[in-house]
């Protein structure tokens with residue numbers, strides 16, 4: 001073929017490639033002419049001392065067409081798929097199938113393309129490895145992804161056609177009796193812990209437990225520090241001390257420009273502000289963090305069980321009353337995790353509509369916490385003595401770490417889900433009981449229990465983050481409760497997926513928005529398709545966050561949705577393009 005013809009074709013191809021679906025630039029994919037050559041990838045691998053991976057999808061072992069097909073291994077993978085640890089320990093797996101478009105499930109009769117997973121992965125063990133990945137992606141117009149654990153409910157830790165940085169093997173924990181932030185020239189008189197970003201919160205509990213210290217963190221030991229802290233982080237201790245990210249004294253970070261920097265109240269203060277609540281994989285890749293720790297309190301637990309076997313209306317009325325008590329409970333030192341599980345019909349016995357509440361108070365007596373639940377019991381005794389049943393167990397635990405292990409979250413993962421949420425303040429929770437009842441009935445989809453976390457309150461409102469403020473959603477600073485609902489469907493059922501996603505975003509969640517129109521939602525446990533996401537997740541902090549994002553990452557080396565500054569780009573199928 002004459003060379004003129006081929007170059008015309010080549011130019012035509014380029015024009016077609018860039019203009020077919022968008023007007024702007026797209027990140028390269030393995031199908032684009034600009035994708036780095038094998039030699040480029042090999043050079044990256046050498047600079048990383050061989051730490052570049054090209055993993056098969058985690059479900060490939062179940063598929064005859066794949067090179068690692070093995071019936072025995074498949075059986076194990078299919079079983080472990082339901083656990084947190086399987087996805088945490090795999091370089092590319094996500095806990096929720098839909099974020100990889102169900103493209104290679106551990107089911108031999110399903111398809112396996114691996115479409116939706118990252119292409120290459122850096123198994124990073126140092127900030128230098130992270131920097132090499134960030135630089136490579138930026139210079140080569142390759143989409144960059146950051147995976148800590150793959151827990152994310154919004155699919156922000158996986159990306160098709162990307163180079164992924166896997167932070168799981170960044171290790172190291174040290175404890176401090178006081179802490180001097182770099183460049184400050186003074187010491188903060190608090191106990192603290194520094195942990196590399198690959199650690200789950202359980203590792204940190206384990207390291208400080210013997211010192212009789214605790215830190216503000218959740219109850220699922222595998223939660224990764226990176227996503228948890230950049231999103232805010234709630235904990236049973238939040239109602240006392242504030243959100244997890246309010247405890248950050250310093251972070252080490254690789255910026256989108258490839259600089260390894262230390263951020264704190266004395267240097268890189270804009271980034272220090274933004275990284276605490278502004279969201280994951282947006283302002284940089286955190287490689288380590290230093291957090292304040294506290295003396296371990298004693299814990300008094302009060303476990304409530306309310307059932308209504310035959311009277312659904314009585315159940316809803318009781319739930320409205322219970323919800324109305326949350327400000328009172330919180331103001332008096334209780335926090336907790338609660339689950340409302342209505343059944344669609346009265347079942348008279350088996351599988352009743354139920355409420356479970358794991359409530360806690362610190363340094364408190366059993367009688368003091370028990371007294372807080374008298375109004376709920378009186379309400380039930382007076383209104384529904386024959387149809388609603390209340391029971392409670394209570395005990396004191398001297399050791400927070402043992403308590404945490406006893407109640408660590410073991411719920412199954414590995415399914416297709418979408419969650420949505422709203423932060424509820426005192427105004428919303430003080431609305432008349434019929435309004436609360438109507439809201440609950442309209443907001444809770446059948447199938448998954450609503451998870452109402454009573455984890456905000458005074459500690460969060462009065463928190464004093466270092467440097468004066470941080471970027472968490474201001475809605476947290478007046479909220480009591482974080483109300484989560486969700487939908488789930490069978491993998492590969494596109495009809496059910498579309499229908500339920502729509503219902504969750506525009507129908508169920510609307511009831512919660514109507515109850516608390518001026519509030520917002522916690523970005524880490526929220527709806528990926530939330531319509532007004534900038535306002536809902538960041539409120540009045542959004543303009544400053546956007547300004548910092550544009551300054552630190554003008555070419556969008558890091559991009560995810562819904563993340564600060566993501567407005568200018570969009571997914572077209574599996575291509576990420578400027579619009």
Ligand SMILES: Cc1cc2nc3c(=O)[nH]c(=O)nc-3n(C[C@H](O)[C@H](O)[C@H](O)COP(=O)(O)OP(=O)(O)OC[C@H]3O[C@@H](n4cnc5c(N)ncnc54)[C@H](O)[C@@H]3O)c2cc1C
Pocket residue numbers: 084095145146147148149150151152153156157167197217218219220222223224225226227228230231232233234235279280281282284285286287409524525560
């Ligand atoms: C079982 C379970 C229990 C949970 N319990 C709680 C709880 O008690 N309290 C609470 O507040 N939340 C809780 N969550 C929500 C949790 O905060 C989010 O899922 C969060 O995204 C987890 O962060 P990760 O790093 O583990 O996850 P990933 O999915 O790996 O990452 C989440 C996001 O953070 C980014 N990211 C990860 N690491 C870094 C890093 N080092 N630097 C920059 N960006 C990074 C990712 O790119 C992605 O955008 C829970 C979630 C699950 C699945």
Ligand SMILES: *[C@@H]1O[C@H](CO)[C@@H](O)[C@H](O)[C@H]1NC(C)=O
Pocket residue numbers: 045049050051052053054
């Ligand atoms: C990177 O190098 C290591 C060691 O040489 C090798 O085992 C690995 O397969 C390479 N990775 C890729 C993606 O080629």
Ligand SMILES: *[C@@H]1O[C@H](CO)[C@@H](O)[C@H](O)[C@H]1NC(C)=O
Pocket residue numbers: 070071072073
């Ligand atoms: C399948 O995996 C098992 C367990 O790892 C191993 O013992 C066996 O040899 C593998 N089978 C094949 C055919 O590779």
Ligand SMILES: *[C@@H]1O[C@H](CO)[C@@H](O)[C@H](O)[C@H]1NC(C)=O
Pocket residue numbers: 053091123125169
């Ligand atoms: C990633 O690196 C860690 C630490 O060097 C190593 O133990 C692990 O086997 C590596 N994982 C993969 C999948 O290569």
Ligand SMILES: *[C@@H]1O[C@H](CO)[C@@H](O)[C@H](O)[C@H]1NC(C)=O
Pocket residue numbers: 240295296297298362363
């Ligand atoms: C609990 O009491 C201990 C011992 O007096 C104290 O150090 C700690 O700060 C208290 N914690 C809380 C949450 O009240």
Ligand SMILES: *[C@@H]1O[C@H](CO)[C@@H](O)[C@H](O)[C@H]1NC(C)=O
Pocket residue numbers: 305306307356389391
């Ligand atoms: C709650 O009470 C019901 C009815 O007494 C009982 O069947 C159920 O097991 C209890 N649930 C919990 C979590 O204790």
Ligand SMILES: *[C@@H]1O[C@H](CO)[C@@H](O)[C@H](O)[C@H]1NC(C)=O
Pocket residue numbers: 310345346347348
């Ligand atoms: C449940 O039992 C109650 C009282 O025994 C009865 O009135 C009601 O009709 C029953 N409901 C159903 C759905 O069976």
Ligand SMILES: *[C@@H]1O[C@H](CO)[C@@H](O)[C@H](O)[C@H]1NC(C)=O
Pocket residue numbers: 374375377378381
């Ligand atoms: C509610 O009724 C039960 C059973 O009759 C009783 O044990 C309990 O003391 C009552 N509680 C309140 C607060 O009225």
Ligand SMILES: *[C@@H]1O[C@H](CO)[C@@H](O)[C@H](O)[C@H]1NC(C)=O
Pocket residue numbers: 395397402403406
């Ligand atoms: C663990 O949970 C069980 C059952 O809920 C309870 O009986 C036990 O006291 C708890 N132990 C600790 C240390 O919390």
Ligand SMILES: *[C@@H]1O[C@H](CO)[C@@H](O)[C@H](O)[C@H]1NC(C)=O
Pocket residue numbers: 490493495496499
């Ligand atoms: C998919 O879900 C829809 C809606 O929930 C349902 O009607 C349909 O039967 C499901 N399809 C399959 C193949 O299961």
Ligand SMILES: *[C@@H]1O[C@H](CO)[C@@H](O)[C@H](O)[C@H]1NC(C)=O
Pocket residue numbers: 442507508
């Ligand atoms: C919203 O959900 C309710 C309860 O499931 C249902 O009755 C109603 O039809 C739904 N509305 C729309 C517009 O889908």
Ligand SMILES: *[C@@H]1O[C@H](CO)[C@@H](O)[C@H](O)[C@H]1NC(C)=O
Pocket residue numbers: 101115492494573574
């Ligand atoms: C996801 O998979 C479905 C088939 O199950 C396919 O129709 C759709 O195009 C895929 N989505 C993307 C973004 O590739």
